[in-house]
Amino acid sequence: MTGAGVPLERSSGTPASFRDLWAEIAPIGRDPASGGYLRYAFTEPELALRDWFRAQAARRDMTVTDDGNGNLFAWSGDPWPPDTVLTGSHFDSVPHGGGYDGPLGIVSAFLAVDRLPRDAAAKVGVVAFAEEEGGRFGVPCLGSRLFTGVIAPDRAAELRDAAGVGFAEALGARPAGARPDLLGRVAAVVELHIEQGRNLDVPVGVASAIWPHGRWRFDFTGDADHAGTTRMADRRDPMLTFAYTVLATNKEARLSGAHATMARVTVHPNATNAIPSLVRGWLDARAADAATLDALVEAVTKRAVDRAGRDGTGVRVEPESVSPEVAFDARLAERLAGALGGVPILPTGAGHDAGVLSGHVPTAMLFVRNPTGVSHSPAEHATDADCAAGVDALAFVLGTLT
Ligand code: HGY
Ligand code: MN
Ligand code: MN
Helix, strand or coil: CCCCCCCCCCCCCCCHCCCCCCCHCCCCCCCCCCCCCCHHHHHHHHHHHHHHHHHHHCCCCEEEEECCCCCCEECCCCCCCEEEEEEEECCCCCCCCCCCCCCCHHHHHHHHCCCCCCCHHHHHHEEEEEECCCCCCCCHHHHHHHCCCCCCCHHHHHEEEECCEEEEHCCCCCCCCCCCCCCCCEEEEEEECCCCCCCCCEEEEEEEEEECEEEEEEEEECCCCEECCCCCCCCCCCHHHHHHHHHHHHHHHHHHHHEEEEEEEEECCCCCCCEEEEEEEEEECCCCCHHHHHHHHHHHHHHHHHHHHCCCCCCEEEEEECCCEECCCCHHHHHHHHHHHCEEEEECCCCCHHHCCCCCCEEEEEECCCCCCCCCHHHHCCHHHHHHHHHHHHHHHHHHHC
């Protein structure tokens, strides 16, 4: 058993390094064709990562608990001590996403706790939140939203994946929902994450804010008909309205300095020779402030509705998840950035579980440099040296919080 504060000895006799742990998880869920990861919540690869989490805890004689919502926690001391400090992230990925987005924060958390003195380590919980990407059940940060009560367990239980499997079925039980009994014991949260926006040119930074952002489902409806026999003038083709809305999304985002994307679409019946009756497109929209975001979504919606009038089609817009702006605890961010040697404090357009937690407890994020800024892509990468610097920074920060 390794007492906390003594880096985990490996069979080679050297302390466990970032490279050691990273090599253990890197192959899990990686698609050989794309090089990206297919780690959807509660599917075989993500379950394997949960087993890895339990094995890491067992190697450290840590106790593993869960909150009834699919979130895992590992404890060096008794679970949920008063003034708990939570640190971790998520295992799940977007389809063919990078390997660092999420797992970097969990691997770093175990290694950072290894560095803490026993009494400090006893206050820290390493956490793996469920379904942060919303890649399987459609609502991002589902685990942390359940834990904090931001989403009701009944709504979560109804969510279904593309195969019609419900979240409760995948979880194996109806989600417990809000856990104020546990959240009330948390004094602080620190999530370490790869930076995703090309804005960090030193190894480590601290987050200041998360842009307001959200997902809106656009249902474009029309008349199913024969592709070969229906005159162009007689068509009510929702694909046209969808295509126009994709272009309008891009235009409105450029005009307002926001970020907006329509990258996910389903077509019914999706046949080469049939004009569709339904096209569903998901708008991912983000902006530096709520007013810009609201105006963007309103403008895209208006352009879709106007175009539908011309195409003789229908359009219905359903907000699926909307996240308000997150301003992390400024004093905590400044204190940590200063203690880390004056590292940059920067915002992000990416959502995180830390953003959800920040509405309930003092929360900070550490960013690890991403040399290209590319993320949600097989090309996502961080250097071992920067990741090791991230572990050092996280260990230091946890030491100041415990
Ligand atoms: O989409 C996001 O902002 C995050 O990766 N879940
Ligand atoms: Mn992500
Ligand atoms: Mn992430």
